[in-house]
Amino acid sequence: MLHDVLLSPPDTGPAEAAAVARALSSGWIAPVGPDLDAFEREMADRVGVRAAVALSSGTAALHLALLGLGVGPGDVVLTATMTFAATANAVVYTGAEPHFVDCDPVTGNICPVLLEQAFRDVSAQGRRVAAVLPVDLLGKAVDYDAVLAVARRHGVPVLADAAESLGATRHGRAAGSFGDAAIVSFNGNKIMTTSGGGMLLTDDVELATRARYLAAQARQPVAHYEHVDVGYNYRLSNVLAALGRAQLGRLDEMMARRRRHREAYRELVAELPGIEILGGDDDAGDNCWLTAVRLDPAGPVASAELQHALTAARVESRPIWKPLHLQPVFRERGATLSGAAEEIFATTVTLPSGSGMSEAQRDRVAAAIVGCVRGTSLVSA
């Protein structure tokens, strides 16, 4: 293996193994079964919404949520440029077009002022905005008070991409409960995993029911196969739901471990010049999914040098998401930009943050960071 310390590997153990074994021996080895039903109930309770639909991925959840909100061909969806491609890919699946909105320079989350500007930009082109799709970057909930106010003023629904923020809160309210609907991801690198999977969360029971129907091939409730809609094969397996239930039971413990990594990194960089934690200090409600550091362009080391030093120490690191308006596949799409996302992209490195990472492993990451920053600062001093 190239790296000894990974960014965010899955954290599973005996509880998960027992849950999967139980599901296998129960005979419910299909995208239907008691663990699937229980997983949806437990997630809806945890997040505080009325309905949850377990799906094969967060991307599938985005797709069905957008369809449920009435997004379709010819529409425009306003979304963050600072996000993973899946957010915008799901928009394209519906036949709609993403229009990218730049971010707050501190948090990296969608900027409400630019969101308002984006509504003007899109309507100047005679296009209709069908939905707003903000993203909770690296597990920090968006400023929903401001974003929801803008969307409401324009009479447009909000779908929250909470793929990275399960367990996070904002003013005491759970990520995944904001907006008209939200999605979370259980991909292998997320804060909890079903190996692959996702969930649609909403208070709109009708939207959830429709999504559940479309996710299971849009079968009519008759014995023969009868279809009046084009469906999808997007349901989560009962076996994976069992894995998800075991992970959900450990979510708070896993989140606390990621928070300890965040605190240790914060103490470390406080001692070093030209490096700080991305997202500011107000992280009380963050789930601390990934900790990222920002390198001051006037400081002793650039982000590429830090990544090089970490790689040399067999520590995995990555730049933060490359803004979607810069991606070749989306370059022709509309965007309302300030330069903030490009600046964050150029200066930010994500660090190993997994709940399974030991203190010894974290110390190796810390030593590589200190060596890089101090080493270069000595040379250039």
Ligand SMILES: *Cc1c(COP(=O)(O)O)cnc(C)c1O
């Ligand atoms: C992981 C992720 C997704 C996609 O989730 P999958 O379960 O991998 O399909 C969507 N949006 C964001 C912001 C993500 O980080």
